[in-house]
Amino acid sequence: MPGAIYAEGLVKTFGKVRALDGVDLDVPEGTVLGLLGPNGAGKTTAVRCLTTLLRPDRGRAVVAGIDVLEKPNEVRRSIGLSGQFAAVDEYLTGRENLQMVGRLYQMRGRDAKARAVELLEQFGLADAADRPARTYSGGMRRRLDLAAALVVSPPVMFMDEPTTGLDPRNRQQLWEVIKQLVSGGTTLLLTTQYLEEADHLAHDICVVDHGRVIARGTSDELKARTGGERVEVVVHDRGHVAAAAGVLRGFGTGDTGVDEHTRRLTVPVTGGARLLAEVIRELDARGIEIDDIGLRRPTLDDVFISLTGHAAETRDGTGEDDGTGRDDATGGSGRTAGAGGSGQDDRAAAGVRGRRTKEAAQ
Numbered sequence: 001m002p003g004a005i006y007a008e009g010l011v012k013t014f015g016k017v018r019a020l021d022g023v024d025l026d027v028p029e030g031t032v033l034g035l036l037g038p039n040g041a042g043k044t045t046a047v048r049c050l051t052t053l054l055r056p057d058r059g060r061a062v063v064a065g066i067d068v069l070e071k072p073n074e075v076r077r078s079i080g081l082s083g084q085f086a087a088v089d090e091y092l093t094g095r096e097n098l099q100m101v102g103r104l105y106q107m108r109g110r111d112a113k114a115r116a117v118e119l120l121e122q123f124g125l126a127d128a129a130d131r132p133a134r135t136y137s138g139g140m141r142r143r144l145d146l147a148a149a150l151v152v153s154p155p156v157m158f159m160d161e162p163t164t165g166l167d168p169r170n171r172q173q174l175w176e177v178i179k180q181l182v183s184g185g186t187t188l189l190l191t192t193q194y195l196e197e198a199d200h201l202a203h204d205i206c207v208v209d210h211g212r213v214i215a216r217g218t219s220d221e222l223k224a225r226t227g228g229e230r231v232e233v234v235v236h237d238r239g240h241v242a243a244a245a246g247v248l249r250g251f252g253t254g255d256t257g258v259d260e261h262t263r264r265l266t267v268p269v270t271g272g273a274r275l276l277a278e279v280i281r282e283l284d285a286r287g288i289e290i291d292d293i294g295l296r297r298p299t300l301d302d303v304f305i306s307l308t309g310h311a312a313e314t315r316d317g318t319g320e321d322d323g324t325g326r327d328d329a330t331g332g333s334g335r336t337a338g339a340g341g342s343g344q345d346d347r348a349a350a351g352v353r354g355r356r357t358k359e360a361a362q
């Protein structure tokens, strides 16, 4: 039986750009899928196809057991979406934004009010609750947008880069909120450019590049393929780079990366801090002076390098609109049915909830 979010062979082209080039996904109910990829990989396009905002050229998608292309309106009733760019009404206060979403979902006034209070508290916005959203910082808007996506608790949620632009503390808090949500049974697809985030939150990870899934698995499986942690060393003297590489090779579980110019060497290891101490002793014993040394977790780049042999390339700005102007199923308005809409694509994407949308794309 397909999962709560299921896609098969999704293809979407914009002019010459194949934003999605045959994507298959299957997210079991009550789990989190992390869609991980660099700029332009196709993450937002996938989210928009799955949330009825964009009609794929080919393929099939089923969300919450409902066919996305056949019954987009029913799908919308079962999902929540927080788009890549916050779609809040600038002129309403934080509290009013949340209450309005509740009312759009036919909550009783009293319930909408109570839910707004709860969410403002949960997202650290209680102090700013009665200020217009236009006075909010970027991170506050982001949090308000996420809170709005959670006013009612839909069984399936989509979050497109939910923590981009949040400071570390707010990022942590949001992770907690997401964990709570999922422990309550919600199925979640989230996109991110941070392996660490996918690692924290996602049961399964799909790495996308150029519109294709290039790897999938649990975070541990991907890390095993990527080589887990890395020791990174910057040697003081360029003349010592080769000798240091020799030392690292002795400790590494994979190839040693060497950047002569910055005198930086990197090698995948297992063994953590204990091993780091050994590396330092060995370098010291050979008289190799170091400017910096540390243990770090693999980044998205490391994953890409190990999967594709090259660093993650950004593919933004190369797209062309197909000129039909019909890609947006819903026009340019935001969550608030136009009140704050700027016409920007992702504002529309962010506005699935609480909006009286037209039928999905033709």
Ligand SMILES: Nc1ncnc2c1ncn2[C@@H]1O[C@H](COP(=O)(O)OP(=O)(O)OP(=O)(O)O)[C@@H](O)[C@H]1O
Binding pocket: 014, 017, 018, 019, 037, 038, 039, 040, 041, 042, 043, 044, 045, 046, 084, 193, 315, 316, 317, 318, 319, 320, 321, 322, 327, 345
């Ligand atoms: N409406 C559009 N018209 C033309 N090209 C588009 C459109 N939407 C997306 N593209 C192109 O499709 C490709 C995938 O874009 P998408 O927004 O899905 O990437 P992403 O993985 O979400 O990137 P980011 O991390 O920057 O948000 C890019 O090359 C982009 O320029």
Ligand SMILES: [Mg+2]
Binding pocket: 043, 044, 045, 084, 160
């Ligand atoms: Mg995106």
